Amino acid sequence: MAEFSQDFFKNAVTVDNVIFGFDESDLKVLLIKRGTEPYTGLWALPGDFIYADENIENAASRILYELTGLDNVYLEQVRTFGAVGRHPLGRVLTVAYFSLVKINHYDVHPSSFAQTAQWVKLAELRNSPLAFDHNAILDACFNALKQRVRVRPIGFELLPPKFTLTELQHLYEAILEADLDKRNFRKKILSMDFIVDLNESQEGVAHRPARLYEFDKLKYEKFVSEGFNFEL
Amino acid sequence: MAEFSQDFFKNAVTVDNVIFGFDESDLKVLLIKRGTEPYTGLWALPGDFIYADENIENAASRILYELTGLDNVYLEQVRTFGAVGRHPLGRVLTVAYFSLVKINHYDVHPSSFAQTAQWVKLAELRNSPLAFDHNAILDACFNALKQRVRVRPIGFELLPPKFTLTELQHLYEAILEADLDKRNFRKKILSMDFIVDLNESQEGVAHRPARLYEFDKLKYEKFVSEGFNFEL
DNA sequence: TCAAAAGTGTTTGGGTTACACCCATGA
């Protein structure tokens, strides 16, 4: 059995990470422009081989950390892609993750990939080919995000700590790819008591300033543990 | 790059398949009693290494076919487990699938595993340890089934072609682990027009015989393509 | 005639939807 099975220990496994961000009403994905063969010059999802002594989830957070310097970020496994022939180097299986980060132009310092990493609008990727089977991976992850956001309020991971209800609504509209009614959205969001009014307002906007809110994670978790069901 | 990355081609990947069946009001899982080390004598999920020229999904259906002789069966990938040290032979990642089959005592012929394969009630597995991390895999797959059945009518995959509404209700109760109201259940199920009344009845039962129904897959798919939303 | 499961409608309450106008601010 031991010798027999050695033949099977010839696979590489990578993690590819669909890193979502939200900025000015647009959902974006952090991509890397490939500098080497194959697929030189195409956008690709950040990813890496998993190390021998590394759990899959650790690999996913490592990739994220190396690219953005961010830690403690929402991360979720989606699905594993393993079609024969999907990678020219040999049999490579890829475990797809997505993560949600707050885009902040000043705090994120892409390190080793600095020149080539870039936030790209999801909308712009609709018809442009990515490297490998990354279009399929992106689709799967975006769909997973869409599902998830209906049942867990993970959208807040994409917003700054203080946000307006309109920003929140735009975020949900971007993820769900649907228009939402302003009054109904506010009623529903506020009726779940985990969005708290900060009694602060926007400043320097050329219109009536909006109130700022924050997400109260503790209150939310109490709801969940009481069997509360979040639905948008 | 090529030499460098050879170090990474040392993983084995297996597929483990949680095969669900339904029988007399009980959800069951097809398990194998291990005859070899490690975990000798414990129940384990049927699984195998994926071959070098085999897609992941193919491996999953192969496992199912070798065990049951069944083909064209509902099969869904759930998640990949890859904790370091979860397998004594080396780094083994496992892609978990679940599948749904119609238990039929006469048509299923477990072949090579015949002596050791057995349908086990899910309820009986609650507190008994399975081999490897198979308890975690089973949990993940059962949860996936629970989610899925709320939004796609996959429950029919577990029933014989002709079934009574009570059987259908018991199936949903077993999957959702909840009691359902008989009248509400029937109203809802029948209001979705893809359950058709066969105008036949049970025979030989010691009570009023129930009507038999069948699932009309074509009608269902028309609903889905029209954006219909199945919810239980 | 008894046991056992099949079959059947109505009411109530809560939640979702649809919808339009005034407000506060900076330019």
Place this chain on the structure above:
DNA sequence: TCATGGGTGTAACCCAAACACTTTTGA
């Protein structure tokens, strides 16, 4: 004063939930 987005309430409708008795069959 104008342009821009912020902020607010009500009525209609639909769907989910709760609930109990009669029917049909075999034993």
